[in-house]
Amino acid sequence: xxxxxxxxSHNGRDVAIxxxxxxxxxxxLRELIGDMTPKFGCGQGGCGTCSVLIDGxxxxxxxxxxxxxxxxxxxxxxxxxxGPNLHPLQRAFADNFAAQCGYCTPGMLMAAxxxxxxxxxxxxxxxxxxxxxxxxxCTGYEPIINAVLAAASxxxxxx
Amino acid sequence: xxxxxxxxxxxxxxxxxLSSDRGARYLGGGTLVMRALNEGDISISTIVRxxxxxxxxxxxxxxxxxxxxxxxxxxxxxxxxxxxLHAPARSIGGPAVRNMGTVGGNLFAPVPYGDFTVAMLxxxxxxxxxxxxxxxxxxxxxxxxxxxxxxxxxxxxxxxxKPGNPDAFRYRKIARIKPKGGAVITLAAHLPVNGSRIGxxxxxxGSMAPxxxxxxxxxxxxxxxxxxxxxxxAAAAAVVEGTSPGDxxxxxxxxxxxxxxxxxxxxxxxxx
Numbered sequence: 001x002x003x004x005x006x007x008x009s010h011n012g013r014d015v016a017i018x019x020x021x022x023x024x025x026x027x028x029l030r031e032l033i034g035d036m037t038p039k040f041g042c043g044q045g046g047c048g049t050c051s052v053l054i055d056g057x058x059x060x061x062x063x064x065x066x067x068x069x070x071x072x073x074x075x076x077x078x079x080x081x082x083g084p085n086l087h088p089l090q091r092a093f094a095d096n097f098a099a100q101c102g103y104c105t106p107g108m109l110m111a112a113x114x115x116x117x118x119x120x121x122x123x124x125x126x127x128x129x130x131x132x133x134x135x136x137x138c139t140g141y142e143p144i145i146n147a148v149l150a151a152a153s154x155x156x157x158x159x
Numbered sequence: 160x161x162x163x164x165x166x167x168x169x170x171x172x173x174x175x176x177l178s179s180d181r182g183a184r185y186l187g188g189g190t191l192v193m194r195a196l197n198e199g200d201i202s203i204s205t206i207v208r209x210x211x212x213x214x215x216x217x218x219x220x221x222x223x224x225x226x227x228x229x230x231x232x233x234x235x236x237x238x239x240x241x242x243x244l245h246a247p248a249r250s251i252g253g254p255a256v257r258n259m260g261t262v263g264g265n266l267f268a269p270v271p272y273g274d275f276t277v278a279m280l281x282x283x284x285x286x287x288x289x290x291x292x293x294x295x296x297x298x299x300x301x302x303x304x305x306x307x308x309x310x311x312x313x314x315x316x317x318x319x320x321k322p323g324n325p326d327a328f329r330y331r332k333i334a335r336i337k338p339k340g341g342a343v344i345t346l347a348a349h350l351p352v353n354g355s356r357i358g359x360x361x362x363x364x365g366s367m368a369p370x371x372x373x374x375x376x377x378x379x380x381x382x383x384x385x386x387x388x389x390x391x392x393a394a395a396a397a398v399v400e401g402t403s404p405g406d407x408x409x410x411x412x413x414x415x416x417x418x419x420x421x422x423x424x425x426x427x428x429x430x431x
Binding site: 001004020021022023024043044045048051057058059060062063064065067068111114115128129130131132133134 | 160161162163164166186188189190193194196197198203206208233252253254255256258259338339
């Protein structure tokens with residue numbers, strides 16, 4: 001079966017690949033572009049670790065048909081740091097021990113970034129809602145919530 | 160296994176492609192079809208898409224509200240005019256799923272999903288369908304009864320009469336995990352009141368049968384009566400009639416039958 005050419009912006013850089021029909025965006029990012037930051041978790045939309053931003057909106061890359069991002073902007077965890085400097089959310093996750101095994105962390109960070117991009121000062125309830133599609137089996141969520149609130153308040157932990 | 164992806168600008172052409180190929184499935188937000196592909200569903204050989212703008216249009220200007228089949232739950236939540244539908248829209252998935260999942264796709268979501276469709280059933284919605292031979296308007300309960308045979312047709316839109324009073328529409332989803340989780344059961348009620356009496360009551364249940372169903376015995380118990388404790392108890396006692404819930408990891412069929420009356424009583428009496 002013929003492959004389909006696909007062009008889109010990946011973390012601000014234009015990329016062009018060929019995909020098989022039915023390929024999901026997660027496979028395209030990991031296997032064709034080499035961006036290993038979005039993870040494969042469940043493949044069902046239940047865990048959120050494959051979360052990416054498409055035109056600034058949070059999407060599950062495992063449930064996104066790769067061809068649907070043609071001409072659009074895809075942002076992954078690989079693109080949120082500024083050169084050698086971690087993104088404030090990444091720094092807050094490290095400072096607040098918000099990662100243990102780390103497998104959920106890429107999705108958690110992208111879900112948190114989607115929230116802070118539109119609501120820089122969220123409430124605790126808004127943070128919980130924002131990460132409600134992301135499963136973590138290690139932390140019990142509290143350090144993650146605290147990290148997002150800390151990033152929102154410029155690094156200071158909030159009650 | 161690779162599949163063929165066909166994208167059409169016209170819904171007519173997309174419907175023709177869907178109806179002419181048994182292995183064709185329509186891709187809306189991807190939360191059902193891409194999941195099936197990820198799980199290796201070899202019954203899907205072709206993915207059909209349509210880029211017609213009409214499928215992402217919301218019309219609230221008249222007495223009927225029309226939602227294009229491609230409207231996402233995030234779009235519903237962004238529409239102030241659709242405030243009465245915010246509770247069902249918000250009860251679905253996390254933010255990413257709400258950015259992707261569509262009202263058209265939700266019609267096909269199996270138990271324990273399909274919560275928005277329960278709301279649509281309580282509002283007596285009509286489903287606009289484009290088949291290979293032309294368009295049809297199908298009452299939603301008829302559509303759901305024949306849902307397995309509808310995969311060859313393209314759902315264009317869902318429409319329903321605007322509730323005269325937003326308080327006449329009520330919704331409740333029972334889930335073990337909050338704020339996001341599959342439904343133990345889902346309930347929606349539309350209770351238009353004429354004077355002090357209910358006329359045209361609709362009670363819809365999710366996860367109480369393979370597809371969302373109307374609780375007709377409970378509706379009869381409400382019809383023509385005022386919403387007092389006696390009437391609410393009668394409706395709660397009757398609600399299990401005609402249901403056929405299944406067992407799954409979230410709850411057993413027995414448990415669902417036991418609690419549906421309790422939650423209908425709470426819904427009707429306005430308790431949290």
